[in-house]
Amino acid sequence: MIGREIRRDDRITILSGAGISAESGVPTFRGEDGLWKGYDATQLATPEAFASDPEKVLEWYIWRRKMIADCSPNPAHEAIAALEDAGYDVAVITQNIDNLHRRSGSKTIVELHGNIFKLRCSGGCRGITQISETTAPEDVPRDCPTCGRLLRPHIVWFGEFLDPDDIVAAQHRLSNTDLLFIVGTSGVVHPAAGLGYIAKEAGAYVVEINIGYTPLSDMADVTLLGPAGQILPKIFAPLLKAQ
Ligand code: BV8
Secondary structure (H helix, E strand, O other), X not given: OXXXXXXXXXXXXXXXXXXXXXXXXXXXXXOOOOEEOOEEHHHHOOHHHHHHOHHHHHHHHHHHHHHHHOOOOOHHHXXXXXXXXXXXXXXXXXXXXXXXXXXXXXXXXXXXXXXXXXXXXXXXXXXXXXXXXXXXXXXXXXXXXOOOOEEEXXXXXXXXXXXXXXXXXXXXXXXXXXXXXXXXXXOOOOOHHHHHHHHHHOOOEEEEEEOOOOOOOOOOOEEEEOOHHHHHHHHHHHHHHOO
C-alpha cells in the first residue's frame, strides 16, 4: 500500500496537521469550516489580537475547548497509538493543539504549537496551568497564581517562536527516522511545514496522507489520497494483526 514493507525495527515518525483530526469533527484551519464567528482563525491566533482584545481571544479558546472536548480521537489517532503500544518505535510530531493524539494513547509526542488544555501567564511567569476536556468554561482559571496577570493559552500564535526544545526534539527525531508519515497538513505553516524535509534528506521513506495534493507532495515518495481515518488503519492493520 505504501510502496515499501514496514519493518519491525523501523523508526516511524508521524508528522500530523489539522487534517488528522478532521474526522473527529475538529475544524481545520483552512477548510471551509475554518472560520469562527466570521473571524479568520489566523487573525485571532496572534499576540496582537490578544493584546488588543484579550476577552475576544480567550472567548475563542473557550469556544474551541468546548468544541474539541466533544470530539474524540478517530481511527487514525488510534492506529498510531496502537502501533506504539505494540512495541513499534513510533513518535508523533504534531502541529495540532487538540490533545487528541494524547487522548488516543500515544506517548511519544512533540506538540509543536502547544496544547489548548494548557495555560501560562501572559506576563511571562514560569509554570503551566493544566486543565482538561472536563474543565467547565467557568472553572478555567483566568489569573496567574504568581502575578495575577491574565493566563493565556500555552500555544504558539502566528508571529511567535516555537519552543526551541520542541524544535530540537523534532529535528533530532526526523534526522533519525526510517519511515515518515505526513498526515493531514496543508504544508503552509512554517517552520513545521519544512520539518519533513529533514527526514527526507536523512534518507527516510516519506508517505503523505491527505485528501488532496499539497506543496509537500513532490517531496513524498508516495501520496495516498483519502481520509486519514480510513487509510492509516489499513496500513497498520497487518502489523497489529501479526502481534
Ligand atoms: C514562527 C496554534 C518565527 C494556534 C498554529 C516562513 C515562510 C512563510 C511564512 C512564515 C515563515 N516563517 C514564519 C512564517 C509566518 C507563519 C506562517 O507560517 N504563516 C503561514 C500562514 C504562511 N509562521 C509563524 O508565525 C510561526 N512562527 O515562524 O516564528 C517568526 C516570528 C516572527 C516573524 C517571522 C518568523 C508560528 C506558526 C504557528 C501558528 N500556530 N496553531 C491555534 O491553533 O490557535 S498553526 C495552525 O495551522 C494549527 O496548528 C494548524 O495545525 C496549523 C497548520 O495548518 P495544518 O495543520 O496544515 O491545517 P490546515 O487546515 O492548513 O490543513 C489541513 C490539511 O488536512 C489540508 O491539507 C487538508 O487537505 C487535509 N485534510 C482535511 N481532512 C483530512 C485531511 N487529510 C487527511 N484526512 C482528512 N480527513
